[in-house]
Amino acid sequence: MSPDARPTAPRDWAQVLDELERHADAPGLAAGWEAPAELGPLPDDLAARAQELVTAQQRAIRRLTDQRRRVAAHLDAVDVIAPARSRAVYLDLDA
Numbered sequence: 001m002s003p004d005a006r007p008t009a010p011r012d013w014a015q016v017l018d019e020l021e022r023h024a025d026a027p028g029l030a031a032g033w034e035a036p037a038e039l040g041p042l043p044d045d046l047a048a049r050a051q052e053l054v055t056a057q058q059r060a061i062r063r064l065t066d067q068r069r070r071v072a073a074h075l076d077a078v079d080v081i082a083p084a085r086s087r088a089v090y091l092d093l094d095a
Contacts, residue, residue, distance in 0.1 A: 024056040
């Protein structure tokens with residue numbers, strides 16, 4: 001591949017940001033993500049876009065954390081409800 005045919009770093013970073021933006025609402029998908037070393041540093045003209053992505057991911061994390069707390073509260077409420085009977089009851093349908 002000739003050097004002219006190879007994508008430039010900003011376009012490569014733009015593609016990486018495109019992919020991360022598609023998954024911004026699912027923070028678990030980006031967990032442990034590291035920038036590919038071959039891309040080099042993030043170009044200055046993409047820094048604002050990258051910061052917007054970080055902000056969107058932080059919002060998604062907060063939203064998921066809130067949802068997790070609500071589910072935990074519901075599960076705690078269910079655990080408090082005492083069963084109607086303290087022993088198992090069986091119904092013999094064959095007899």
